[in-house]
Amino acid sequence: MAATIIDGKQAASDIRAEVAQEVREMQAEHSVTPGLAVVLVGEDPGSQIYVRNKEKACAEVGIKSFKYELPTDTTQEQLMDLVDELNCREDVHGLLVQMPLPKHLDPTPVLLAIDPNMDVDGFHPVNLGRVVVGNAVLPSCTPAGCIELIKRSGAEMEGANALVVGRSNTVGKPVAMLLLSENCTVTIAHSRTRGLPDICRRADILVAAVGVDRMVKGDWIKEGATVIDVGMNRTGEGLFGDVDFEAARERARAITPVPGGVGPMTVAMLMKNSLTAAKMTLSSN
Numbered sequence: 001m002a003a004t005i006i007d008g009k010q011a012a013s014d015i016r017a018e019v020a021q022e023v024r025e026m027q028a029e030h031s032v033t034p035g036l037a038v039v040l041v042g043e044d045p046g047s048q049i050y051v052r053n054k055e056k057a058c059a060e061v062g063i064k065s066f067k068y069e070l071p072t073d074t075t076q077e078q079l080m081d082l083v084d085e086l087n088c089r090e091d092v093h094g095l096l097v098q099m100p101l102p103k104h105l106d107p108t109p110v111l112l113a114i115d116p117n118m119d120v121d122g123f124h125p126v127n128l129g130r131v132v133v134g135n136a137v138l139p140s141c142t143p144a145g146c147i148e149l150i151k152r153s154g155a156e157m158e159g160a161n162a163l164v165v166g167r168s169n170t171v172g173k174p175v176a177m178l179l180l181s182e183n184c185t186v187t188i189a190h191s192r193t194r195g196l197p198d199i200c201r202r203a204d205i206l207v208a209a210v211g212v213d214r215m216v217k218g219d220w221i222k223e224g225a226t227v228i229d230v231g232m233n234r235t236g237e238g239l240f241g242d243v244d245f246e247a248a249r250e251r252a253r254a255i256t257p258v259p260g261g262v263g264p265m266t267v268a269m270l271m272k273n274s275l276t277a278a279k280m281t282l283s284s285n
């Protein structure tokens with residue numbers, strides 16, 4: 001039987017509606033509106049689109065967005081000063097610096113300078129550490145979006161064999177730790193892994209995050225598996241994931257499409273994290 005297609009656009013819209021409701025409650029009960037500051041340095045067209053989508057989502061859910069567009073020739077010191085200033089603003093609860101930065105800027109000190117309790121991207125080592133110890137207050141958005149889609153698809157996670165293909169700090173490692181917190185038995189595979197097809201064939205839950213066009217073949221999918229495809233590979237033929245979707249859907253129980261699967265979840269989870277960051281300031285006052 002062909003798989004259920006997991007509708008990430010719908011799930012993301014549902015999450016935004018849930019966040020919007022909680023924002024209204026926070027305004028009514030505490031007279032506080034969550035605020036998200038987004039810093040964009042330079043003119044990367046892809047980043048400009050991402051930032052615009054974040055602003056649009058903020059407007060939809062009632063989060064106040066503050067956009068800081070800095071010129072390409074911004075110095076490290078100027079960027080660090082802005083982060084320090086935003087860390088201290090009463091009306092800003094979440095703060096992110098859009099990546100990638102222009103080549104002359106070092107992202108590491110910038111990420112380290114962000115107050116971990118405002119780090120709505122979940123990129124600060126403190127937040128990665130919280131994910132590892134099972135206290136994922138501000139998990140990074142794409143990994144958290146993967147977990148939401150798995151849960152909302154109705155997959156059994158307790159004791160399931162979960163395989164993550166890919167070991168990046170932004171997706172592979174954190175999603176593996178989040179799956180572990182859900183009591184999955186977790187395997188991380190990567191470019192040096194031997195016998196990947198057979199490892200895939202044992203996976204009840206497969207998260208593909210390698211960035212290689214349709215690398216995971218249909219006959220690598222276990223019958224009845226839940227397949228989450230984080231890949232976004234632009235090719236001459238169009239946009240494809242890391243999984244051969246058309247073949248995999250014949251064997252999977254549920255599978256995310258590309259586009260329209262994990263992609264829309266990232267910004268929805270950013271809204272959720274921004275709400276969480278605002279909630280943290282209420283409980284610490």
Ligand code: GUN
Nearest residue numbers: 096097098099100121141
């Ligand atoms: N660039 C691409 N994705 C992201 C993201 O999720 N956050 C930030 N800050 N930059 C990005």
